[in-house]
Amino acid sequence: MSKTTSIIGNFLCIFRLDARDDSQESPVEWIDEKLLGKRVVFMRNENPAILMFNLVERDDENIYYCRADFKHTPTRNIKVNLTVTIPPEKVMIIDVNDSHIKDYKLGPFNEGTSVNITCEATGVPNVTWWLENTLLDKSMDYITIHSDDPYHFWHNITKMKVRNVLHIDKIERKSLNAVYTCQATNSQLMHPISSSITLDVNRK
Structure with missing residues (x-):
């Protein structure tokens, strides 16, 4: 898997997985825990890979961009709109x-x-x-x-x-x-x- 994958919310990178270095035993992962805490898990062994939000919050609503950069082929992008339905509070x-x-x-x-x-x-x-x-x-x-x-x-x-x-x-x-x-x-x-x-x- 010679690529790096970034999940971007509102043009801020919130998650990155770098698998371009074949000499590494496992891809290098990074996640912005200050922004998302420990609620988000990237399940790279799924097909397709999944970015899972546990206990979704109102602030998770956004447009997310997944960008995959390869060594020898063009970059690929996909956009996902996450809508959170919030029950009336009062x-x-x-x-x-x-x-x-x-x-x-x-x-x-x-x-x-x-x-x-x-x-x-x-x-x-x-x-x-x-x-x-x-x-x-x-x-x-x-x-x-x-x-x-x-x-x-x-x-x-x-x-x-x-x-x-x-x-x-x-x-x-x-x-x-x-x-x-x-x-x-x-x-x-x-x-x-x-x-x-x-x-x-x-x-x-």
């Missing part, structure tokens, strides 16, 4: 001041007024508002959380939070004690997580 309903709503009760509001209720979730899920079994709102805004950590160079791709603002126009008397539920999900394989609030209304 759902929080907040008021206009971005504060958590205490006791999960919002109001009281006078009839005829309007109100915005914000639901915020982490993990890049789909965030929706429901009134019992009726879907009210599925619009979302994505907010990226940047990281200055140079060893998590794709952190800002997956570190995000999602907001869905429910606008209730002209609150009615029938809205008294109505329960509004925010759901967050990003996979059909998992149940959504949710949080609910009860609306308090002053009757005229």
Whole structure:
């Protein structure tokens, strides 16, 4: 096996195996443990060879390039896009001041007024508002959380939070004690997580 193989994430080399020196009993391996820890193993005896991630983390999501350099033949490259599905971590309903709503009760509001209720979730899920079994709102805004950590160079791709603002126009008397539920999900394989609030209304 007269070649060297490099696995490159975002143009940083994270793994290298050099088998070009026929005098060596085994190929020389190098892995960036500061970046990946000991979770990654290169299984060169498999056909084809496998770079295995144990206990995949959100920061592993990236585009990886495998480059094979040979002694006498052209270099070969292949690109793999690793997508990590992250379950929603939490759902929080907040008021206009971005504060958590205490006791999960919002109001009281006078009839005829309007109100915005914000639901915020982490993990890049789909965030929706429901009134019992009726879907009210599925619009979302994505907010990226940047990281200055140079060893998590794709952190800002997956570190995000999602907001869905429910606008209730002209609150009615029938809205008294109505329960509004925010759901967050990003996979059909998992149940959504949710949080609910009860609306308090002053009757005229």
